[in-house]
Amino acid sequence: MAKMMAGNRLKLASNSRPLLDLVSKRGIKTTSIQLENYRYRFAIAGGGSGGIAIAAKLAKKYGKGKVVIIEPSSTHYYQPLFTLVGGGLADLPECTNATDSLIPPDCTLLKDEVKEFQPKQNCLVTGDGHQVHYEYLVMATGIAxxxxxxxxxxxxxxxxxxxxxxxxxxxxxxxxxxxxxxxxxxxxxxxxxxxxxxxxxxxxxxxxxxxxxxxxxxxxxxxxxxxxxxxxxxxxxxxxxxxxxxxxxxxxxxxxxxxxxxxxxxxxxxxxxxxxxxxxxxxxxxxxxxxxxxxxGPQEAVKDSELADSNGYVDVDKHTLQHVRYPNVFGIGDCTNTPNGKTVAAVAAQLRALYKNLKASVAGTPLKPKYDGYAACPLVTGNSKLILAEFDYDNQPLETFPFDQSEERYSMYLMKKYFLPPLYWKSLLKGTWLGPKEVRKGFQAVKRQVEKVA
Ligand SMILES: Cc1cc2nc3c(=O)[nH]c(=O)nc-3n(C[C@H](O)[C@H](O)[C@H](O)COP(=O)(O)OP(=O)(O)OC[C@H]3O[C@@H](n4cnc5c(N)ncnc54)[C@H](O)[C@@H]3O)c2cc1C
Incomplete structure (x- = not known):
């Protein structure tokens, strides 16, 4: 299959379905493609920030050939840097990588879009008409x-x-x-x-x-x-x-x-x-x-599906990220109806809870870890100034650093421009950055010690 790109280049179609005739505008048959039935343990709908990150974690844990990412775009963007591009402080190539190059080892990329979700059949249908059967589905289709x-x-x-x-x-x-x-x-x-x-x-x-x-x-x-x-x-x-x-x-x-x-x-x-x-x-x-x-708003294919809530977003529990009606379906990132700030920062924090809950679900044990709604918004307030807003579901500040983050700081601007992009490419997309929770705990412990001594 020309459309099939893979970290391991392994095609795992279990059985083929009839040929689909592609017909030109004049009604002349131009070519035929073989419709496939793919079977994977984990299907990830959408290969943006959240999709690639969870795929990396699952492939590492469950091994080769178990995870498929269904994603139509050839190019992946680190969107948080768009602000600096618009402001003339960065250029587009700095935010850009080929999707193929980011697919985690042992994962398969199906370069196609999901057209239809059939959660009762544990199946989805792609734009080219292929069927993907799964045991678990992670929704990561972003926002339109x-x-x-x-x-x-x-x-x-x-x-x-x-x-x-x-x-x-x-x-x-x-x-x-x-x-x-x-x-x-x-x-x-x-x-x-x-x-x-x-x-x-x-x-x-x-x-x-x-x-x-x-x-x-x-x-x-x-x-x-x-x-x-x-x-x-x-x-x-x-x-x-x-x-x-x-x-x-x-x-x-x-x-x-x-x-x-x-x-x-x-x-x-x-x-x-x-x-x-x-x-x-x-x-x-x-x-x-x-x-x-x-x-x-929600992506068309999601909005029209049984996975959506009344507003068209993927209907998940806001703490476990498990779908409220289909227990083998989970969600991450902008596509869900969790009321957090829709950010990469939230994706990282969700990744921690999602991965643990998926593992628990596979093992048949109760889901425990709770996503607290953490999101961050690095508010660039000038050419070299930034207020780092971090907060939870209740819109309460959840600051990482032991100083007042509502003050404009040069250090925070440097972090956004030079530290966060490599953190994204080299850690989040590899499934190893799970948000700043541990860093925050560390700073809080040090602060307590300092206060004790003082
Ligand atoms: C200008 C701008 C500034 C931002 N600044 C920040 C910031 O400073 N800090 C921060 O943390 N966040 C920021 N963000 C937000 C952040 O980029 C997103 O919240 C994050 O990328 C969401 O990840 P996601 O995986 O949910 O969606 P995305 O990364 O958007 O990925 C969704 C993927 O799903 C695919 N898809 C869609 N429909 C289908 C379908 N039917 N089938 C298969 N695949 C499909 C898409 O092609 C896409 O690749 C910013 C965004 C923008 C645009």
Missing amino acids: LNYDKVEGLTEALEYSDNVCTNYSPEYVRNTYYYMKNMTKGNALFTFPTPPIKCAGAPQKIMYLADAHWRNEGVRDNVNIQYYTALGVLFGVKKFADALNQICDERNLTRNYQRNLVKIDHVKKIATFEDLSSENRKREDSPYDFIHVTPPM
């Missing part, structure tokens, strides 16, 4: 970017030279180009109705743009406006207070409960709905530069 939910956004991103988004590798480089061209006028930054991945990213780029325009000496001519569908700047009060203070000091205007619904890139007008008004009153805002965070 829905540009079409904002009227005119797709055209504006394609055809204008002042509408950008850091959320896609296709457009992220434009952010810095457009920022450099901007010398005066209205600069808008938007945040849609949640959930979204990395809820800090919509404002991080505002701080970087502010810093850029200050360096260029044009900041006095630029009116910066932040439009958010939320009622607050950030969900965790401790960090929101610090961020609001920064916004006040730097003259960054916040507009709450305003949801972007339309962009007219010819007239350069953004239209927002006022979510606080009874009839969702519409307001037009002229712009000269706009960074848009697109609305997001």
